[in-house]
Structures are given as structure tokens and as C-alpha cells.
Amino acid sequence: MDLRSLGYFVAVADERHVGRAASRLHMTQPPLSRAIRQLEDELGAALFDRTPKGVTLTPAGAALYGEAAALLKQAARIRGRVTAAAGAATLTIGTLADAAEHVGGRLVPLFRERHPHVDVRVHEADLSDPTAGLRAGLVDVALTRTPFDTTGIGSQVLRSVPVGVVVRDDDPLARRRSVAAAGLGGRRWVRLPDGTDPAWTAYWTGGAPGDAAPVLRTVQECLQAVLWNGTTALAPVDQPLPAGLVVVPLADRPPSDLVVAWPKAGRSPLVRSFVQVAWAGYRD
Amino acid sequence: MDLRSLGYFVAVADERHVGRAASRLHMTQPPLSRAIRQLEDELGAALFDRTPKGVTLTPAGAALYGEAAALLKQAARIRGRVTAAAGAATLTIGTLADAAEHVGGRLVPLFRERHPHVDVRVHEADLSDPTAGLRAGLVDVALTRTPFDTTGIGSQVLRSVPVGVVVRDDDPLARRRSVAAAGLGGRRWVRLPDGTDPAWTAYWTGGAPGDAAPVLRTVQECLQAVLWNGTTALAPVDQPLPAGLVVVPLADRPPSDLVVAWPKAGRSPLVRSFVQVAWAGYRD
DNA sequence: TCGACCCGATACCGCACGGGTATCGTGTCG
DNA sequence: CGACACGATACCCGTGCGGTATCGGGTCGA
Numbered sequence: 252m253d254l255r256s257l258g259y260f261v262a263v264a265d266e267r268h269v270g271r272a273a274s275r276l277h278m279t280q281p282p283l284s285r286a287i288r289q290l291e292d293e294l295g296a297a298l299f300d301r302t303p304k305g306v307t308l309t310p311a312g313a314a315l316y317g318e319a320a321a322l323l324k325q326a327a328r329i330r331g332r333v334t335a336a337a338g339a340a341t342l343t344i345g346t347l348a349d350a351a352e353h354v355g356g357r358l359v360p361l362f363r364e365r366h367p368h369v370d371v372r373v374h375e376a377d378l379s380d381p382t383a384g385l386r387a388g389l390v391d392v393a394l395t396r397t398p399f400d401t402t403g404i405g406s407q408v409l410r411s412v413p414v415g416v417v418v419r420d421d422d423p424l425a426r427r428r429s430v431a432a433a434g435l436g437g438r439r440w441v442r443l444p445d446g447t448d449p450a451w452t453a454y455w456t457g458g459a460p461g462d463a464a465p466v467l468r469t470v471q472e473c474l475q476a477v478l479w480n481g482t483t484a485l486a487p488v489d490q491p492l493p494a495g496l497v498v499v500p501l502a503d504r505p506p507s508d509l510v511v512a513w514p515k516a517g518r519s520p521l522v523r524s525f526v527q528v529a530w531a532g533y534r535d
Numbered sequence: 536m537d538l539r540s541l542g543y544f545v546a547v548a549d550e551r552h553v554g555r556a557a558s559r560l561h562m563t564q565p566p567l568s569r570a571i572r573q574l575e576d577e578l579g580a581a582l583f584d585r586t587p588k589g590v591t592l593t594p595a596g597a598a599l600y601g602e603a604a605a606l607l608k609q610a611a612r613i614r615g616r617v618t619a620a621a622g623a624a625t626l627t628i629g630t631l632a633d634a635a636e637h638v639g640g641r642l643v644p645l646f647r648e649r650h651p652h653v654d655v656r657v658h659e660a661d662l663s664d665p666t667a668g669l670r671a672g673l674v675d676v677a678l679t680r681t682p683f684d685t686t687g688i689g690s691q692v693l694r695s696v697p698v699g700v701v702v703r704d705d706d707p708l709a710r711r712r713s714v715a716a717a718g719l720g721g722r723r724w725v726r727l728p729d730g731t732d733p734a735w736t737a738y739w740t741g742g743a744p745g746d747a748a749p750v751l752r753t754v755q756e757c758l759q760a761v762l763w764n765g766t767t768a769l770a771p772v773d774q775p776l777p778a779g780l781v782v783v784p785l786a787d788r789p790p791s792d793l794v795v796a797w798p799k800a801g802r803s804p805l806v807r808s809f810v811q812v813a814w815a816g817y818r819d
Numbered sequence: 820t821c822g823a824c825c826c827g828a829t830a831c832c833g834c835a836c837g838g839g840t841a842t843c844g845t846g847t848c849g
Numbered sequence: 850c851g852a853c854a855c856g857a858t859a860c861c862c863g864t865g866c867g868g869t870a871t872c873g874g875g876t877c878g879a
Binding site: 565568585587590 | 854855856857858859
Binding site for chain 1: 825826827828829830
């Protein structure tokens, strides 16, 4: 008789219809039917009468309905009470100044809803730091992309997105459905600042630094460099692009993982909670 | 944040010691530590401070302690409320008049504890009916032994016990560690009343009805027949025996299953609840 | 009267989670 | 300083829950 079963029961009692209750619970009908039956078996009493057009509460079911609703309401209040008692707290989230942002735009409200008392701050890092301030201790948790040096850092993949080369739409490559990295040899690549994580640099550029290529700090700078200077850059294929640019998938480069990352040392419950929210909230 | 986790938390908070709480909860320490950590992660707040000689409540933990205890107490009351609202009910349990009884002696109190309002009646059947009144509709659920005709009857095995031949301790077989059915050819077997389930009869007797063998209705009659008349009978090896009798395992006969059985048609929650109690309560 | 539809029930499958055992890191005390 | 005690971690395995596909049966319109 756990809270989940009681929530199922209340939903069915509200709807008087197993199928509708199932869709309200974002699940399918068979496991809900089974859960109700198991609750009846455990309590030793029929809770619903099954009719051809739905279900109706039995006397035992009606009694449970009141009790269960009260219990669920009380349970819902506990979380708030506890997090409030934990006192003022701050969580600083580092995010790469690119597409990860729009995910953060969904995730941060979700997290604020769970922990209204927590002061959530977002730190936007530039392209030179794939850990978005995590390595430097500037943030508690980071929403960023692979690859980077993961020593001392734990991470959880949220999504895996193929990567492609960004070109102007008048580029000879623009009409290709995909391209191999080898076919990009003679191009002038964007560069990242010195001291950037080597794995990160190797992944997002052509490898050879080229000559007088521009050094970039933001995605906007990167796209503008492509648009105005004819340089070449890489980006995840789901990157929103301004008019005049297209992204051509790179066939022979592994996808880039959108990850949530945290320092392995000094685990903080707030950080773990954010990871859970990200993991749950990401599955659309 | 289910009731189970909260129960774990309350136990640890009571004991201020994960290991002791684990033994109180009849589990081991690692999964309990993990459950506490998961609860902290979900709530986003540390609930305990870990010290070298145990744990202490944080402010957030202290807040949760009061809430959780109240919630658990409220949840514990629900079952009683609902079963009471289900109104007066009766469950008739059929049991074979043999060793199954001592199991019933444990199971019936367990069931009464779960459903105090239910009028539990026990029907003791004689050896001629392996369904203990289930087939005849005399009982709602039966605690009996295989084998019997299971058409229309569902069952759940509680225990599997080897079967042996019951002989006087001055019998030549008495010192054997086991015996094959073939070695019992010329003996005079007990008989069961006419009309008894054929599979049942075949299992519990030597097969050939013999001549003037006694017809038995209870295990006591069976054992006395062995003791006084030198007839031969079979019994589960865990059958308690009076002095002067021993049971020699039959090597080539499959074990007898102690089962709980119910009619497949017309599932009753009370019956299913009894099956659950039997299944849970049997694992000692 | 019969077939199409809608409802809950059942069968079966794959995966995540909760429990287990073995082991580790660390702080305490004789 | 070594032995101990406590919680944390790593890993394995079985159970349970949610999924898809299908069934049984009751209702209603053609």
C-alpha cells in the first residue's frame, strides 16, 4: 500500500474510468488495472464495481477515497516543509553559452518548482571551458557537452546529438546530405583560446589550427565568423542557425553528448537533486 | 518519496545508527544506506550528519522526522478503516486434516490480524477430498497437498516436501535411508474411500488396492493402522509421528507440494489476500 | 439479430530498482 | 600503531512495474 498505488486509486476514482485515469497518469491502461487489482487484493476488499462503461466506487472504495486523498495531500506538503527547514541554500549552475541554454530554460524552472527556497544562479561560460566553470569551482553543477577531461567529474548523458559542419548556403558542401572529416582538409577553421581542454578542441575543430583563424568565445561569434569570413566550424545538428547558414552532418565523428556534470568530491544533495530533475525532465 | 523510504528514514532516525536500523528492518546495512542517500537526493537536503559512531539528524532531518512519523501512522490506520467499511465478511478455509494444519495454525492468526473484521472459519476435510471442500463449494480457499485435479482451480505452492513410506520401527525397512516404490510390492496398503480423486489415490497408495485393507479418513487412522495392523502408508517426511513409527523417504516419487488453492472463477479479494498472506507468511 | 465498438482483463516481455554479498575508507581507541 | 566499528561503494541477481498485443463480454445501431 504505497503512495503510488493510492495515487493510482484516486485517479481512477476521480475519473470513474480506468482508461482515462491511465492517460491522466501518463501511463497505459493494463498496468493501471493490475495495480488497482493488487490494491484490492492487498486490502482484501473490492474497491470498484466494474461496469461496461467504467467503474464505480464500492463502499470500501469510498472509504479509501477520503483517506487516500488526505494522505496524499499530507505527503505532498512534506517535501516543502523539509526543504524549507534545510534553510537558505544556493545552487550555481554552469551552462555552455550555446544550445544547452534552451534545455536549461526548461530545467531551471522545473528545479525551482521543486526547491522554491533555493537561490538558483546560472553561470554562462564561454566556449573555452567545456566544464562551464565546474573545474574552476565556479559552479556546483554544469550543463554542457562532451568531450572534456572527466577526472574527478561525474556526468550523466541527457541526449546524444550528431555533429555537423556549419557552412554558408552558397558553399559547395551545402547541398550534401553528409560529409566526411577528411573532405574538409584545406579549410580555414575557427580556433579556441589557448589552454582550452585538448579533447574539446580536437573534437570541435578540424585539428590543424590553421593560420590566421579567428579565436572565438561564443557560439554567436562562431556563426558570424562562418557567415562573414568563410571560415569553417562545427556544431550539433540541432543548433538553431541564422538565415544563410546550414549544418551538414559529419558522417565519421561520434555524436556530441549533452550532459549534466558534477564534481565527484563533496556530493551535495542539491546537486544530486538537480541531476535527477535533469534526467527526469529531459525525457520529454 | 514512498512510504517505504520514509519508514526506513524513521528507523534510522530512531536508532541514530544505520546498522542497528537495518537489523530492526530485517535487512542489511548497504541497501539502507543507499535508500537514505536516495531520499536525501530526492529532497535535495542532507537528512543526517554522518559521524564515526552513528548518524545524527540535521535540521531538515528533524523536520522530516515529525512529518514522516505522522504520515506513517495515518497510513497504518487506512487499512483498518477500509476493511471495516467493506462490512461483515466471511472466509471459509478448507484444510486437509494432516500436517497442513500446523501451517494453518500460523496462517490463520496472521490473516485475522490483517482482517480483524472478517469471520474466518476453518473446515477440516478428511483424506477423501484433496481439494478440502473447494471442489464442492464448501470453502472459499483451501490449504492442501498435491496432486489433485486442478481444472478450474488455481494454486500456489508454499512448500515442496519429499514423501516417504511410514513403517513401524521394527520393520525391515525402518533402517533404510531411502527406498524405491518397487520394493514395496507385496505389502498391504491402506485404502481411500471410493470416488476419491484418482491422481490423489494413485499418489498416496501403492497403486494396487490390495484385498482387505482398511479404508481411512484421517491421518490419525492412517498412522494407527500402520502401528497396529502392519499395513503400509505414505506421508510427507515432515509429518510428526507417534513413537514407534518412522518414515523412510521414497526415492522415486516426486515430492508433495503443500499448496494454497482457490477457485479460478469468481475471484474474491479476500481469497487473494489470504493467498498473499500465506505466500508471505510461509517464508519463515 | 448480428457485427462493430468500447470497456476492463489477461498474457507476455524487457528493464529498472531493491535487496543481497564482498570490500573499502576512515575515524577512534586500546 | 594496529584492531575495530561505522558508513560508503561496487557488483550481482531476482522481483516488480510499465510496455505492447490480445482477449472476453456487454451495448447499441443497422
